[in-house]
Amino acid sequence: xxxxxxxxxxxxxxxxxxxxxxxxxxxxxxxxxxxxxxxxxxxxxxxxxxxxxxxxxxxxxxxxxxxxxxxxxxxxxxxxxxxxxxxxxxxxxxxxxxxxxxxxxxxxxxxxxxxxxxxxxxxxxxxxxxxxxxxxxxxxxxxxxxxxxxxxxxxxxxxxxxxxxxxxxxxxxxxxxxxxxxxxxxxxxxxxxxxxxxxxxxxxxxxxxxxxxxxxxxxxxxxxxxxxxxxxxxxxxxxxxxxxxxxxxxxxxxxxxxxxxxxxxxxxxxxxxxxxxxxxxxxxxxxxxxxxxxxxxxxxxxxxxxxxxxxxxxxxxxxxxxxxxxxxxxxxxxxxxxxxxxxxxxxxxxxxxxxxxxxxxxxxxxxxxxxxxxxxxxxxxxxxx
Amino acid sequence: xxxxxxxxxxxxxxxxxxxxxxxxxxxxxxxxxxxxxxxxxxxxxxxxxxxxxxxxxxxxxxxxxxxxxxxxxxxxxxxxxxxxxxxxxxxxxxxxxxxxxxxxxxxxxxxxxxxxxxxxxxxxxxxxxxxxxxxxxxxxxxxxxxxxxxxxxxxxxxxxxxxxxxxxxxxxxxxxxxxxxxxxxxxxxxxxxxxxxxxxxxxxxxxxxxxxxxxxxxxxxxxxxxxxxxxxxxxxxxxxxxxxxxxxxxxxxxxxxxxxxxxxxxxxxxxxxxxxxxxxxxxxxxxxxxxxxxxxxxxxxxxxxxxxxxxxxxxxxxxxxxxxxxxxxxxxxxxxxxxxxxxxxxxxxxxxxxxxxxxxxxxxxxxxxxxxxxxxxxxxxxxxxxxxxxxxxxxxxxxxxxxxxxxxxxxxxxxxxxxxxxxxxxxxxxxxxxxxxxxxxxxxxxxxxxxxxxxxxxxxx
Numbered sequence: 001x002x003x004x005x006x007x008x009x010x011x012x013x014x015x016x017x018x019x020x021x022x023x024x025x026x027x028x029x030x031x032x033x034x035x036x037x038x039x040x041x042x043x044x045x046x047x048x049x050x051x052x053x054x055x056x057x058x059x060x061x062x063x064x065x066x067x068x069x070x071x072x073x074x075x076x077x078x079x080x081x082x083x084x085x086x087x088x089x090x091x092x093x094x095x096x097x098x099x100x101x102x103x104x105x106x107x108x109x110x111x112x113x114x115x116x117x118x119x120x121x122x123x124x125x126x127x128x129x130x131x132x133x134x135x136x137x138x139x140x141x142x143x144x145x146x147x148x149x150x151x152x153x154x155x156x157x158x159x160x161x162x163x164x165x166x167x168x169x170x171x172x173x174x175x176x177x178x179x180x181x182x183x184x185x186x187x188x189x190x191x192x193x194x195x196x197x198x199x200x201x202x203x204x205x206x207x208x209x210x211x212x213x214x215x216x217x218x219x220x221x222x223x224x225x226x227x228x229x230x231x232x233x234x235x236x237x238x239x240x241x242x243x244x245x246x247x248x249x250x251x252x253x254x255x256x257x258x259x260x261x262x263x264x265x266x267x268x269x270x271x272x273x274x275x276x277x278x279x280x281x282x283x284x285x286x287x288x289x290x291x292x293x294x295x296x297x298x299x300x301x302x303x304x305x306x307x308x309x310x311x312x313x314x315x316x317x318x319x320x321x322x323x324x325x326x327x328x329x330x331x332x333x334x335x336x337x338x339x340x341x342x343x344x345x346x347x348x349x350x351x352x353x354x355x356x357x358x359x360x361x362x363x364x365x366x367x368x369x370x371x372x373x374x375x376x377x378x379x380x381x382x383x384x385x
Numbered sequence: 386x387x388x389x390x391x392x393x394x395x396x397x398x399x400x401x402x403x404x405x406x407x408x409x410x411x412x413x414x415x416x417x418x419x420x421x422x423x424x425x426x427x428x429x430x431x432x433x434x435x436x437x438x439x440x441x442x443x444x445x446x447x448x449x450x451x452x453x454x455x456x457x458x459x460x461x462x463x464x465x466x467x468x469x470x471x472x473x474x475x476x477x478x479x480x481x482x483x484x485x486x487x488x489x490x491x492x493x494x495x496x497x498x499x500x501x502x503x504x505x506x507x508x509x510x511x512x513x514x515x516x517x518x519x520x521x522x523x524x525x526x527x528x529x530x531x532x533x534x535x536x537x538x539x540x541x542x543x544x545x546x547x548x549x550x551x552x553x554x555x556x557x558x559x560x561x562x563x564x565x566x567x568x569x570x571x572x573x574x575x576x577x578x579x580x581x582x583x584x585x586x587x588x589x590x591x592x593x594x595x596x597x598x599x600x601x602x603x604x605x606x607x608x609x610x611x612x613x614x615x616x617x618x619x620x621x622x623x624x625x626x627x628x629x630x631x632x633x634x635x636x637x638x639x640x641x642x643x644x645x646x647x648x649x650x651x652x653x654x655x656x657x658x659x660x661x662x663x664x665x666x667x668x669x670x671x672x673x674x675x676x677x678x679x680x681x682x683x684x685x686x687x688x689x690x691x692x693x694x695x696x697x698x699x700x701x702x703x704x705x706x707x708x709x710x711x712x713x714x715x716x717x718x719x720x721x722x723x724x725x726x727x728x729x730x731x732x733x734x735x736x737x738x739x740x741x742x743x744x745x746x747x748x749x750x751x752x753x754x755x756x757x758x759x760x761x762x763x764x765x766x767x768x769x770x771x772x773x774x775x776x777x778x779x780x781x782x783x784x785x786x787x788x789x790x791x792x793x794x795x796x797x798x799x800x801x802x803x804x805x806x807x808x809x810x811x812x813x814x815x816x817x818x819x820x821x822x823x824x825x826x827x828x829x830x831x832x833x834x835x836x837x838x839x840x841x842x843x844x845x846x
Binding site: 100105106110111113114115116117118195196197222223224240242243244245246271273274275278279308311312315316317318319320321337350370371 | 701702703721722728729730731734806807809810812814816817818819820821822823824830831832833834835837
């Protein structure tokens, strides 16, 4: 690895390029305007696309964090008796300070989350199974190394190394046909959504009851979702689209049998929230969304994403994340780094992106342009009434 | 103020009746004992500016949030103190009287008189007087002000630094020392202003001052325009301005009077201006009615200093933001502490952390190449002085840069017109793959060193 600092995520090029992309966006808007039918949605959940099956973790499930902490301390050369004594006081006492500063630089303790590479790799378990949700991103099909089979489409050559990273930890596992999504991202999404500017999707076409070409717009709103008394996202609320060009993405796609897919696969960028991810930044964007008979929608979005964006929320939360989620943060750092499978750094050769698939659900919404001086919209229509 | 091109008054308009009042007050002010200079004229309807040049405002204690390591989910900002140009808290002494300091000789080794330059002019409640040794000293509301020799950090109180770990302070391991007769000089909470029951004062950044608020915490506005009472009533009925009603038994309090309107409604007035709330304000702290028309302004107890190079710009979806005179959005750089639990993108979604901003300073660690070209320091005039929430940082190349609430300010090259906010939520994470490389961004981080660029909102609690 390089000995120099790596600087992530400043993307003035995106902002400036997006500004210059205003013309194509305008053209796309013109296409949308001439479309016969437009349907918009707001995302109600966004989680890792887990398809966990028995035996897909031949090395076992990652241990509880108290066990992992004991292993981490042992890796630092601490005697078993001392570890036992310290861990007896966990999560209080001096052990917390030792765990936070379990990194070592020139033999001195340093913060393990600010400096994860200074921690000894705990070598977390990885998925080694047949199935994973996702897409054949590299186009190699079954020949693609370390690829999966999508359990729904049965497409071969699915690239989803993120599932391999996450899939052997209990908070990221999601059994097939389970109505309950994996814990971690569900919790983070729920926590973020009251203040997080909503992500919205708009599908436009001549007649969305029939198969044919469509335009797919994926954007960020200025507004957050409204929740009902049960904590569910309200349907048919209005969202002003954020004029910031960094979060406006237009793709060409196709609707077939109620499923929308993309026919072009350029980059996607959505500004996010650090609690979830700073940005959703994909190359080779793939998308599959099912329009449900009740008006809702659900689907997958995938591509190659900078692995650092996925790591940062874990790293930022530090020891609190490890305590509450039971996940070894430096362990994830190493796993993401090692399984990254795209975008090699021209200087070091290390891959900077990892193949991913994210699962989402959505409900109908109205998406309107933001207008200066207009007050923030409130609930405008509820269930069509 | 009149001689300083960097200072912008809270309002530029002045009615003829105000001018008469100013003339009278100004004449009397020159005759008051203890004043070395005449008070700066203040229009009758205007709020005085909180600070003169060289006097700053600093949140005390945990309101500084001096390090990410001590970040809380909610940072209390219960006290805003006056401070000198370095940010050191100011104190007053009970035994002093207007124009007379009883702290001399050995006392001044502990309590340093805050000197005023020869060019100093009185501003609002601030005046200057001559000490026995001939030097000039600032006084606030007739009380000479001092700094305390044991204060070493911004936000310190009686020598207790906000940089001491929160845990140590909350466990009582840090004791607040007592110095009989000495008090920190506070702007907020603001005392000594008579108000009717149900009215309070709070910091309203969007109005750039300490504003009067109603019992629900909603900003109160004064009608500053001209017109007969009937016209004002009609205007209020036809728009979203709601009269601030006075109870039947209420009577005049200080500068608060009651107007009995032709429709029988008793309405509060402040300094003769009828008062209203605005239906466009959604929550406490909003001031969406400011700037809609010259006829309306927030009713302020005091206003905050703002450089003439800065204005408040109304934006889409993010409310009022600090902007250049041309309207370009200003940004600051901050650290991310995920324990806030979200809200990073929301207006005032995470508390301001002046201590963290000062630690980051003008360093652009984590920002190189295209990043460096995209962000431009918001340069201050060569003669600019710290004042209120505004400070000056000297960049490595010697250029002065405006600092607001501890954060150096920048503009973004991707913004082309007023209201653009294309630099908001841009992240710079610093993470080395080299196990021997220490990641340091200038401020202690509990987690991964993630800095981000965010809109500079006007100060608010």
